[in-house]
Amino acid sequence: MGAAGDEGAAARRKEVRWATLGEICQINRGRVISKDYLRDNAGPYPVYSSQTANDGVFGFIDTYDYDFESITWTTDGANAGSVFYHQDEKFSITNVCGLLRVLDDNQVITKFLYYMLGQLTKRHVSEGMGNPKLMSNAMSRIRVPVPPLAEQARIVAILDKFDALVNDLSSGLPAEIAARRQQYAYYRDRLLSFAELRMES
Template identity: 45%
Template sequence: MSHIDELIAEFAPQGVEFRLLGDIAELVRGNGMPKADLTEEGVGAIHYGQIYTRYGVWATETISFVAPETAVKLAKAQPGDIIITNTSENIEDVGKAVAWLGGEPIVTGGHATVVKHNEDPKYLSYWFQSESFFVQKRALATGTKVIDVSAKQLMKVRIPVPPLEVQREIVRILDQFTQLEAELEAELEAELEARRRQYASYRDSLVNAVDGPRVAMGELGTFMRGRRFTKSDVVESGIPSIHYGEIYTDYGVSASRAKREVNSDMVAQLRFAQPRDVIFAGVGETVVDVGKAVAWLGDGPVAVHDDTFSFTSELDPKYVSYAVQTDDFHAQKANHVARGKVKRLSSAGLSKIKIPVPTAEEQERIVSILDSFDALVNDLSIGLPAELAARRKQYEYYRDKLLTFGEPAA
């Protein structure tokens, strides 16, 4: 019998009780606090968007602040409260939680709910990561383009509420396991980053060693700008599409399937990249990001956003996609980027950048070699990425086992 089983036998001999979240906590919906309100000093503040990207299970310090006169209008989180997100673009992120363990009250805004309770805050925050919560929030969620689980819906979530002694033991174990997992993950990430640098160096040397002319891209093919569509145009089933922002976050060197689709009614107002075209992002937050490309290898055309350019040529599309990752390409590109708050690269600028042009056979050989290297550092099914993914799944498995209880017999 584990120590947790012993504690349950001692403090909950009839079994662990399940309660509605609304029965064990007060849920206070946040309001306001756009990013423009955030400052570098003042009253601590957690913006709902930061919970996805900047916070873990718990926090003792905030990344952002708001002015005191702004804070008085916002929802307050006391030490020990949970802040949970209500809105996201996907079901995985909605309902992500952070336990506030700092010494002073802080504030939060719209699209977040403060959960005020008498349980162990880290226990609740860990439970909000569990498979049990995921299944329930999926059933309670509304919306397709933007997913929402309201405070009212969250109140319906059924949660196991073991005695505090059991909660604290679970937290102790999960804290240790989380620390070990984080240390191992950091080691694997460092090794993976070293492999990526090695791969980038080899890729550059392979492309730069090409025995062939260096030709401006405008002489090798044509660029076509896409047409505008927005997130509100995204549907479950429609026209395959690629938005410029997705090139940074969702795509690698090439793609044969689009991650998202837009409304079929828009077909007449869209522009399409054809199979074997290379799609460039024309906008980015940094000079390095702008101009990132993905080779489109799908069976049919794909709609492209107006901040992208599709490049049509006789070159191997994956060779082009690899060639425009090199330091030489980035150095030339930097001369053509418009440096405002948002960095922009025009088709005219892209047309002036020169890339090495080997024979078709040599392009194929280079692609074959680099595909193998790219898989080793980016493919989640093999190598270090696979080991990282396996460690995360192992952690999730043991976390869920610790947070799963049989319900007492009626």
């Protein structure tokens, strides 16, 4: 980014307001879903749990609890603080997951919030008693930047393109994949630098 780009970014940061997740999201916790329940109620709808493998899918059942754009996160265990984005999907979550639903999509774009939380949540994980946790009460207190909607959309469009590029390269040469991921991380950090400014203040 050149000087003009830096000036534009600085101007956009001045328009940013700050809010807690509890102020801008409905926060839910999942329910207990056992492996026996999965076996006895097999179906087409995914159940997300604390694992990060297989995009967090624990299994599939014949009913669903949620049917809207949302973000889920892992509340307990080694993967606590991992976030996942859901769109146009019917699904459920287990009791070691939480769910965020944006209250006003004229103020916050869910995909922007997902990218932002990918940078923030791990910093808020508690390591007490050797069991990492990020429970709903702690999640609700996390402060996030809320830039103008047009700026959120611009950031999402750029990061979506980089994300698609990195995924398309998954079968390419290791050096090329590493270079693209490094480039993606650089621009992601620059675009989401609101958080760094907030923590310095």
